[in-house]
Amino acid sequence: MIRGIRGATTVETNDSEELVSRSHELIADMVHQNNVKAEDVASVLFTVTEDLNATFPAKSVRKLEGWTYVPVMCMREIPVPDSLGKCVRVMMTVNTSSKQNEIEHIYHQGATVLRPDLKS
Template identity: 65%
Template sequence: MIRGIRGATTVEKNDETEIVQNTRQLVEEIVEQNNVKPEDIASVLISVTSDLNAGFPAKALRLIEGWTYVPVMCMKEIEVPGSLAKCIRVMMTVNTTINQQDITHVYQKNATVLRPDLSSQTEKN
């Protein structure tokens, strides 16, 4: 079965090191919470808000052992007035036997406001 796993995080400033570091932390938690292996990943899409351009968040995935062949793409998030600033969003498409309602979506830092219903789920795990 193919499932999508969502996640999001924020950074304090438009800094390549912080963008890569926070993206890596987010991806590693998604993987841990959902028992994902690199070979089970079809692709990873990463979007950033327009105020983040200091570096590619996809670089974080290349720092994780075993992720060499995982397809990843970065893109710009649509600009909606009043939306969360300095935000990095991840959509990981994986092959899994986990039921849809049992997928753990991960929201970190200020991004917990995006899906408070799912953020509380992450905190319980």
């Protein structure tokens, strides 16, 4: 079965090192909490809010051992008025036997306000 795993985090500043570091923490947690293996990943999509442009957060995936060939892409989030700023969102599409309600969606830092109904 193909499932989507969601995640999001925020950064303090538009800094390339912080963007990659926070994105890596998020991706690593998503992988760990959902027992994901690189060969089971179809793709990983990142979006960033319009106030983030220092680097591509998808670079964080390359820090994971064995993830060299996983397709990744970055896009800009829709600039909805009063939405959460300095935010990196992730959609990881994976092949898994987990049921929909067994997927652990991960929200770090200030992004926990996006889905208070999901504990991560």
